[in-house]
Structures are given as C-alpha cells and as structure tokens.
Amino acid sequence: xxxxxxVALVTGANRGIGRHFVxxxxxxxxxxxxxxxxKPERVDVPGVEVLSLDVTDPASVAAAAAIATDVTLLIxxxxxxxxxxxxxxxxxxxxLELDTLFWGSLHTVxxxxxxxxxxxxxAVLNVLSAMSWFSYEGANSYAVAKAAQWALTNGVRxxxxxxxxxxxxxxxxxxxxxxxxxxxxxxxxxxxxxxxxLDGLEAGQLEILVDDASRQVKAALAADPSAxxxxxxxxx
Numbered sequence: 001x002x003x004x005x006x007v008a009l010v011t012g013a014n015r016g017i018g019r020h021f022v023x024x025x026x027x028x029x030x031x032x033x034x035x036x037x038x039k040p041e042r043v044d045v046p047g048v049e050v051l052s053l054d055v056t057d058p059a060s061v062a063a064a065a066a067i068a069t070d071v072t073l074l075i076x077x078x079x080x081x082x083x084x085x086x087x088x089x090x091x092x093x094x095x096l097e098l099d100t101l102f103w104g105s106l107h108t109v110x111x112x113x114x115x116x117x118x119x120x121x122x123a124v125l126n127v128l129s130a131m132s133w134f135s136y137e138g139a140n141s142y143a144v145a146k147a148a149q150w151a152l153t154n155g156v157r158x159x160x161x162x163x164x165x166x167x168x169x170x171x172x173x174x175x176x177x178x179x180x181x182x183x184x185x186x187x188x189x190x191x192x193x194x195x196x197x198l199d200g201l202e203a204g205q206l207e208i209l210v211d212d213a214s215r216q217v218k219a220a221l222a223a224d225p226s227a228x229x230x231x232x233x234x235x236x
Contacts, residue, residue, distance in 0.1 A: 001073065001122070001123040001166050001201050001202055001204065002202065003025060003028045003029065003030055003073070003198055003201070003202055004028055004029035004030070005029065005030070005031050006025075006030050006031060006072045006073045006122070007030070007031055007032045007033075007034075007068075007070045007071050007072045007073065007119075008021075008025045008030050008032070008033050008034065008071070008072070008073040008074075008075060009033075009034040009036060009051075009064070009068050009071045009073070009074055009075065009112070010022050010025070010033065010034070010035055010036065010075045010077055011036050011037075011053060011055055011075065011076055011077050011078035011104070011108060012036075012037060012055075012077045012078030012079060013035035013036055013037050013043055013045070013048075013077070014035075014037040014039065014040075014042035014043045014044075015042070016175075016190060017077055017127060017175060017190050017193060017194060018035075018037075018075075018077040018078070019043075019044075019045060020190045020191050020193075020194040021075055021077060021194050021197075021198075022035045022043075022045045022048055023045055024191070024194050024195065024198060025198070026045070026047055026048065028198065030073075032048075032049060032070065033047075033048040033049065034048070034049050034050075034051050034064075034068050034071065035048040035049070035050050035051070036050070036051045036052070036053035036064060036078075037050075037052070037053065037078075038052070038053070038054045040052045040053075049068075051064050051067060051068065052064070053078075055076075055078045055100060055103075055104030055105070055107055055108055056096075056099045056100055056103065056104055056107075058107050058111075061107045061108055061111045062111055064111070065111035065112055065115060068112075068115070069115055069118075070115075070119065071112055071115050071116065071119065071122070072116065072119045072120065072122035072123070073122055073123050073124075073125070073201075074108060074109070074112045074116065074122070074123070074124045074125070075124075075125045075127070076104070076105045076108055076109070076124065076125070076126045076127060077127045078100060078104055079100060079101060079127070080096060080097055080100045080101070081097070081139070081142050082094065082096055082097050082141055082142065083138060083139050083141070083142065084097075084139075084140070084141040084142075085137060085138065085140050085141070086140045086141060086144070089140075089141055093141065094141040094144075097141050097142055097144075097145040098144070098145050098148065100145075101145040101146060101148070101149045102145055102148040102149050102152060105126055105149055105152055105153075106152060106156075109124060109152075109156050109160075112124075113156075113160060113163070113165070116160075116163070116165050117163040117165065120164070121163055121164030121165045121166070122165055122166070123165060123166040123167070123168065123201060124156070124160070124165060124166070124167045124168070125168045125169075125170060125197060125201055126149060126152075126153045126167070126168070126169050126170070127170050127197075128146055128149055128150055128153065128169050128170060128171045129142075129146045129171060129172065129173075129214075130171050130172060130173045130213050130214040130217045130218075131143045131146045131147075132146040132147050132149070132150040132169075132171060133147070133150075133171075133217050133218055133220075133221055134217050134220075134228050135229075150169060153167060153169045154169075157206065166201075166204060166206075167206070168200065168201050168205060168206055168207065168208060169206070169207045169208070170193075170196075170197045170200070170207075170208040170210065171207070171208070171209050171210065171214040171218070172188060172193050172209075172210035172211055172213070172214050173188065173210075173211050173212075173213030173214055174186065174187045174188065174213075175187055175188045175189075175190050175193055188210065188211055192210075193210050196208060196210045197210070
C-alpha cells in the first residue's frame, strides 16, 4: 500500500494518535486526507478535508461514506477508554467501549468496503493495543473491547481479501496521549507510533507490533496464563 497518492480517511482525527496520523499522511504525500471526528471543529490540521463522523452512529458513518467516495485507505483510530472492571463496573461505560471500538470499527468497515473495492482494493488499518491480548484490573472492559476489535480485524481481513483490500492491525503499549495522561508509566511518542504504523502498512504487513511491550505480550500468549497473571495463582 503506497501512502503517497492515497486518499485516506482517519477516524478520531482531532487529537492524539489520530491527529498524528493526519499530519504524517499529509507529509508523506497523500493526495487527500479526510480528518473525521464527532466534533469536527476540533480538527486543526491544515490542508485536510474535515468531516463529521461518529463511529457509534451508523447513519453518521453512512453519510461520511457517501461523501468520501474516493477513499483508498481507512484508518480506524477513534477510541475511548472507560476504565471499568467487568464484575462491578458501569455497564453503560462498558457498552460505550464496545460500541466505539468493536461496533464502530465494524460500521466503518462495512460502509467503506464497497468504496475501497471500487477504488482498487486499498487498505484498512485498525489501531489496536497490546491490551488486545491481556487484562489488568481497572481496565478489563478496555481489554474486552480491544480483543473483540482484534478478532474483528482478523475476520474482515479474510472477507476483504477477495477484493484485494489489505487489512492491517497495529498493536502498541502505552502511548503519550491524553487518554493515558493519568498513568505513570513509560510511554511511546505518538509520532513514533504512527511512523511505525505507516511504514508497516507500506510494507504490506498484516500485523504491526510497534514496541517490545506488544511483542512480549503476544509471545506470552503461548505460555500458561500464570505467566501474564501471576497474582491469580493460589499460594502454596
């Protein structure tokens, strides 16, 4: 997938990783970039086409797809982190994460798959997380939503192969964005994450593991669950 000359649409483009995607797509020579957000007035990158798009609203997604009929690259970046546990967390917040990350990605893929096919196949890049593969207390709902989004990515990759659409997943650890502002951990620079994602996309990779954290977590899936969750092993 060549970014130069592509027509890209980015969800959640008003801040964080999404804003960096828009900036780097422009810098790499994309022919057009649709920068979308629920509040499009917050998009502040010059030289792009701004669209209103709420991924949780199928009518909003369909309206965007009816306008952006020249898209060759769809980047599903829009996200939310409700930070809920599953047993006693707020069910409305848990649903919001699933509505945004799983259903939102499915809405956009379904709406733009015919557009991509009409324009030669193109590509879909889904912004996932190392938490696609592990949970920790206080953010278990996010892990569920990201795991569902990972499974979705694998499924639509199979379904869209017949129309020659590349479907790529990007996974990474903590990134220095507003969403992670309350966490005192080492964080990746969002510009570096986006650069790695676009490099991987141009190389035709199906899965991009941006950092050691994502690589280590994925490798740990082959081990016993106690390797990732030692606190759950009964003493003695």
